[in-house]
Amino acid sequence: MSEEKGSRTANIFDVARLAGVSHQTVSRVLNDLPNVRPATRARVEQAIAQLRYSPSPAARALVTRRTRTIGLVTPGVSDYGPTSVAMHFNFAARAARYNVETVSSLDADAAGVREVVEGLLRQRVDAIVLIVVDIAVLEAVRGLDLSIPVVAAASAPRRSPLIVSIDQYRGARAAVRHLAELGHQRILHVAGPQRAPDATERMRGWRDELAARRLAAVEPEYGDWSAASGYRVGSALDVEPDSAIFVGNDHMSIGVLSALRERGIRVPEDVSVVGFDDVPEAGYLYPALTTVRQDFAALGELIMQKVLIAVEEPETATEDTPLPTHLIVRQSTRAPGAE
Template sequence: MSTETDGRGGSDEKSRRAANIFDVARLAGVSHQTVSRVLNDLPNVRTATRLRVEQAIAQLRYSPSPAARALVTRRTRTIGLIVPGTSDYGPNSTALHFNFAARAARFSVDTVSALDADPVGIRAAIDSLLRQRVDAIVLVVTDVSVLETVLGLDMSVPLVAVAASARPSSALVSFDQYRGARAAVRHLIELGHTRILHVAGPAEAPDAIERMRGWRDELATNRLAIAEVMHADWTAADGYQVGTDLAAAVPGTAIFAANDHIALGIVSALTNRGMRVPDDVSIVGFGDVPEAGYLAPPLTTVRQDYAALGGLIMQKVLIAIEEPDAASVSTPLATHLVVRASTAPPNATAR
């Protein structure tokens, strides 16, 4: 029984076998590392060499599988993303725009929602992603205890944490929550307010901590009284409850809320108690959620560019993968104060 052969001297069975990266390398007369560089569109490959490799790929109809590529490059071009198991606008917007940036860089993203956003739950999520051989891990942090834990981990892949902190770190990427908060409070001071309250986010949230620090420092710089801080859980419902309590006491003429949803709840509570915003109380939020400009009144707030944040996170990831020894402490992204109708000079007749 005879066996037909293909043009390269192999059997017909072999000719039907899917080509691999080593077949491409042999046909093009280069190393498999060079083929990998062409496949990943990396620099330092001569034009003529790149052309030979591309011709060999076309001739062999080679289509690299993720597993094969990972075997040769030791990379999967996959990034693990851990997000809190909440519907909060900030973390979700961060995750969305990071996915866009990763896709533009030709990486895929495996997302894990951490229902238990404590050190134990986050560590379990990290371990599950490491078993999938991701190239790096991005963690959106909502708890300072988690931040302390992950910064102390000795991991086999780079980790980038999205969290505001007063302490610089090469592993952190964030908005400048502190200066954004100071700008919000400064706006109220420039309008003439001297009694400015703060309704903060959760006490353990890094973003809330930095916004509260900015509020306090701006008041201290201007030698204004610092009232006791009230906390809410980022939601309009919790903001409404705090606003109801505030309406009974009216201890200030302006309120800086830690996010727009808290501000929305406060505005609703004050309005229901017969108070007017901004005539009786001025309110500033933080985040510039899409509906902020359509509230009654439209909300003065601090805008954050999530598209820029997603790109910065991806840039940090790429540097960590390609140049693991490079020191790169990121400068927090600037925020922008958006002045709308919820703030005005204090009313002399306000209660």
């Protein structure tokens, strides 16, 4: 067993363990990137020399042909989540001295996706990043035989080393748990689009938390992430006394709050409302919105880390646990009957 271990070629994770740093730091040293302290750089270089480490021939061959350009495919929407992820990914790419070629895709069909991807391939990008709001886009790209890695930000039901996400499911359960622990027995859900993987995971979390507490689930109403759709749903929502509403995102929550106010239904005195995202305006609504915060900056950085591994050390790629969310409790939730 020891002979086998001794004869094994060292990889980037061995270097990271010996140097006491992350594999991303080792990658930054190998590529002579900034933001590595001199003492850390020296420790990594010492570990590289001690282990006689060199990147795999295949990865090194790829490096010599690199354009240091990444193709970013964003959805043709201006929603807060996707635009925030794209912005923070661009920051992380710039820090790693990569350029980003961004293309917005309005089509979720296979032909439209193929056209976008082929356009990026003609620009000789080193990798493609997808920000997925429609599961059909991810399925279409999976059906293409590409010679470069594809990293996706997607709440996909099937895990993969090249898929990163924020834990929508546990975030939704935390929101519903908060409402149930306040004493609400009837917790409605205003969901996002049915083809959106984030919406699917949030709805799954809502159902499972209700089931775990033996609370009945009323069929959800669907919006399109916009405040206008939240207003439309909120205008007709069957809100009984002491109900609560878990809304699929903060912008729909804004519409729901407006519709309830017009109907003379008070928040939180008559009904509690929880959103999802923690948009910058959430704390300044009236009442200030209880919501689930997502760390879009961390997701953007994680995507870039995945790209670096996929390009430079593809054999070392591993699955990541989805990033956690955080429940932010404000004034839009209250125990039933409390004054």
